[in-house]
Amino acid sequence: MDVEGAHVGEVLDAYFRTNTRARGYVLDDQGRLREHMSIFINGEQLRDRTRLTDPVPPDGMVDVIQALSGG
Amino acid sequence: MRRATTCHVGTRKGLFTIARGASGWSVSRVSFLGDNCTLAVCDPRNGSLLATLNHGHFGVKLHRSRDSGATWAEIGAPAYPPMPEGYVPKMTFSGKPIDWTLRLIWALAPGGSDRPGVLWCGTMPGGLFKSEDDGNSWALNRSLWDDPLREQWTGGGAEYPGLHSICVNPGDSDDIVIGVSTGGAWKTRDGGKSWRIGGKGMRAEYMPPELQYEPNAQDAHLVVQCAAAPDALWVQHHNGIFRSTDRAGSWSEIADVHPSAFGFAVAVHPRDPKTAWFVPAVKDEKRYPANGRVVVNRTHDGGKTFETLTKGLPQEHAYDLVYRHALDIDDSGEVLAFGSTTGSLWVSENGGDSWQTVSLNLPPIHAVRFERAG
Numbered sequence: 001m002d003v004e005g006a007h008v009g010e011v012l013d014a015y016f017r018t019n020t021r022a023r024g025y026v027l028d029d030q031g032r033l034r035e036h037m038s039i040f041i042n043g044e045q046l047r048d049r050t051r052l053t054d055p056v057p058p059d060g061m062v063d064v065i066q067a068l069s070g071g
Numbered sequence: 072m073r074r075a076t077t078c079h080v081g082t083r084k085g086l087f088t089i090a091r092g093a094s095g096w097s098v099s100r101v102s103f104l105g106d107n108c109t110l111a112v113c114d115p116r117n118g119s120l121l122a123t124l125n126h127g128h129f130g131v132k133l134h135r136s137r138d139s140g141a142t143w144a145e146i147g148a149p150a151y152p153p154m155p156e157g158y159v160p161k162m163t164f165s166g167k168p169i170d171w172t173l174r175l176i177w178a179l180a181p182g183g184s185d186r187p188g189v190l191w192c193g194t195m196p197g198g199l200f201k202s203e204d205d206g207n208s209w210a211l212n213r214s215l216w217d218d219p220l221r222e223q224w225t226g227g228g229a230e231y232p233g234l235h236s237i238c239v240n241p242g243d244s245d246d247i248v249i250g251v252s253t254g255g256a257w258k259t260r261d262g263g264k265s266w267r268i269g270g271k272g273m274r275a276e277y278m279p280p281e282l283q284y285e286p287n288a289q290d291a292h293l294v295v296q297c298a299a300a301p302d303a304l305w306v307q308h309h310n311g312i313f314r315s316t317d318r319a320g321s322w323s324e325i326a327d328v329h330p331s332a333f334g335f336a337v338a339v340h341p342r343d344p345k346t347a348w349f350v351p352a353v354k355d356e357k358r359y360p361a362n363g364r365v366v367v368n369r370t371h372d373g374g375k376t377f378e379t380l381t382k383g384l385p386q387e388h389a390y391d392l393v394y395r396h397a398l399d400i401d402d403s404g405e406v407l408a409f410g411s412t413t414g415s416l417w418v419s420e421n422g423g424d425s426w427q428t429v430s431l432n433l434p435p436i437h438a439v440r441f442e443r444a445g
Contacts, residue, residue, distance in 0.1 A: 021145065025129040028172045029150035036128035066128050 008039060009052035011062050026064060036067040072341075075401035077139070077442035078408050079120065080416060081108040084434035086122050088140050089408075089416070096418045096429045102140050108437065110396060112179040115443035116187060121206060123176040131173050135206055139442070149173055149192050149200035149209040161222055163230050169196050170231065180237035183244025191247070193234030197224045199249060201263065215249075215257070215266045220287050224254035227290045227309060235395055236294035240301045240318075248304060248319050250294030255286045256306065256319045272322025273306065273313050277355070292335045293395040295347075298402075303344030307337040307395070312349065314374055325374035330361035336398035338407060345373040348400070348423055350393040350409060359390045367409070369423050383426035384417060391415050396438040410436030 001018075005011030009031075016023040028034055032050050039046040039054075040063040046054050056062060076091040077099075086108040090099035102108075103124060110123040120136040122143070134143045151171055154160075160168040175195040182189025182201070192200040192209060198216060200209040215221060224232035229252070236250030245262035248269070256269035273289040275282070282288045290309035296318075297303040304315040311332035312325040325332065333354030340346035349368040352358050360366065365384040368377045385391075391411030398409040407423055410416040414433040417426040 024132070024148065024150075025126075028130060030154060030172050032172075034128060034130060 005056055007052065007056055008041065008046060008048075008054045008062060011056050012052065012064075038065050038067070039063065040065070072403040073444065074403045074420070075406050075441040075443070078399070078418070079111040079113065079122075079140070079438075079440050079442065080408075080410055080433065080436055081111045081122065081396075081438035081440075082410075082414070082434040082436050083107055086111055086140070087433060089418075089429055095427055098430065100140050102136075102143060103134075110176060110179060110438045111440050112181075113440060113442045114181045114190070116181055116184060117205075118444075119205065120442075121179055121190075123179070125175060131176055133176065133206060146206045147202075147208045149176070149194055149198065149211070151198060152211055161225075163226055167230065171196075173198075174231055175229075175233065177233045177235045178237045178249075180239055183239050184241070186244045189244070191237045191239065193237055193249065195229060195233035196231035197221060197234055197251060197254065199234055199237075199263070212263045214264060218266060220268060221254070223287055224251055227252035227292075236291070238294060238296040238301070238304065240296070241298050242301065246301075246318075248294060248296065250291040250306065252292060252309075253288065253290040255289035256291055256294055256304070256315075256322075258319050269315070269319030270317075270321040272315070272324070273308060273310075274324055275308075275310050277310065293337050295337055295339045297339045297341065297344035299342040300344040303339070305337050305339050305347045307334050307349060309333070309355075312337070312374060316344075325370075328368065328374075328377055329379070330364075330366065333358075334393070335395040336393050336409065338398050338400040340400065340404045341402055342404060343371075346371050346404075347374070348398065348407060349377075350398055352392055358392055360392075363388045363390060365389045365391050365411075365415075367407075367419075367423050367426075380423045380426075382424065383419075383428065385415075389413075389415075394437055396440075397436050399439045399441050401441045402443060406441070408439050408441065410439045412436065 003014035080087040085104040086102040088100040107125045124132045133148045136143045154171040178193030180191045188205045190202040199212040238248040240246035248258045268286045292307045302318045306313040313322040331351040338348045364386045367380040391413040408418045412435045416429040419426045
């Protein structure tokens with residue numbers, strides 16, 4: 001999906017406007033990336049999990065992935 | 072009073088509804104199969120069923136059914152307001168800061184028959200939320216959250232403090248008692264505008280001497296009220312069983328309880344404040360039924376004496392532990408159900424005199440709640 005945004009927070013916000021329920025599954029109620037989620041920008045792991053300020057270049061690819069655990 | 076014929080069982084792998092048929096109780100429906108359903112509550116005012124899911128990675132979610140679980144819709148989950156800039160949270164026992172975010176929904180209670188749409192929700196870490204629109208949106212109760220004593224709450228067995236009990240007085244919806252692990256019992260008389268901690272009497276013998284009777288240091292595992300006599304409260308506490316007859320103004324310890332005064336769950340008769348049930352376990356760090364025998368303790372005299380009920384329950388090599396929300400009693404006072412971490416589920420239709428096994432193979436059980444009519 002193509003969305004606008006200069007950093008990860010903006011990119012996610014643009015996506016969440018199309019899927020409001022997804023926000024609470026990726027971010028917690030303080031807007032931080034959930035513990036077992038990870039984000040990669042062009043293959044580089046997100047550094048700022050709290051404020052999501054990592055820059056996203058034009059045509060950059062943002063992957064949102066989850067860890068799996070439990071039993 | 073009509074006997075319950077339906078019960079909802081929240082488990083590690085879904086919400087199981089059991090129903091009373093001609094031949095007894097059996098599973099009639101499974102919702103959210105595979106998901107961690109930590110609590111289910113029926114709202115007798117409108118028949119709504121609320122279920123909380125803890126997805127772990129994806130957080131805590133709340134779902135509502137208007138048709139007894141046939142269909143569900145996700146509704147708003149409580150959200151903590153933004154943490155103030157520069158706020159320094161208290162550390163847990165293990166040295167981690169107490170997080171300012173929703174970790175677990177640990178209590179859900181309708182807000183009273185004269186308050187349609189009002190719901191209360193207790194959370195971990197230590198939050199009380201109120202909804203005025205049947206759970207679609209929630210607001211943190213700031214008078215409790217901002218109380219300096221709230222900051223002193225700590226985790227009991229869990230890492231963070233948790234608000235697990237909400238007792239709304241059936242005769243006065245502004246009169247609410249809550250229970251916290253670890254933070255004792257608190258009360259409001261004005262619908263949550265102001266709060267004060269309950270009186271003395273609970274005792275935590277494992278605490279330093281100067282804190283053993285400190286009301287805010289008490290690890291109440293569950294607080295329940297008698298519906299017909301709400302001044303009568305029972306607490307299953309980490310350190311034993313306590314009772315109040317003045318709505319948390321003071322507490323008295325119930326002594327000489329065998330095989331153990333430790334446990335998590337307690338149920339009180341809806342009309343007889345002196346009758347209550349407990350599921351004892353070996354304390355403290357072991358936590359299994361004494362001698363591998365699953366028993367229910369019942370008192371009819373306010374805790375002076377107990378009967379240990381065993382008929383229909385496993386009495387050999389049984390290691391079922393019963394969590395705080397996994398014992399319930401219906402409005403008739405005759406039908407009880409409890410479920411265990413082993414996935415065993417039992418129902419009694421005669422006040423605990425005898426029990427029938429519904430299943431020994433469910434996923435680990437978090438919560439057992441009867442469906443209630445308005």
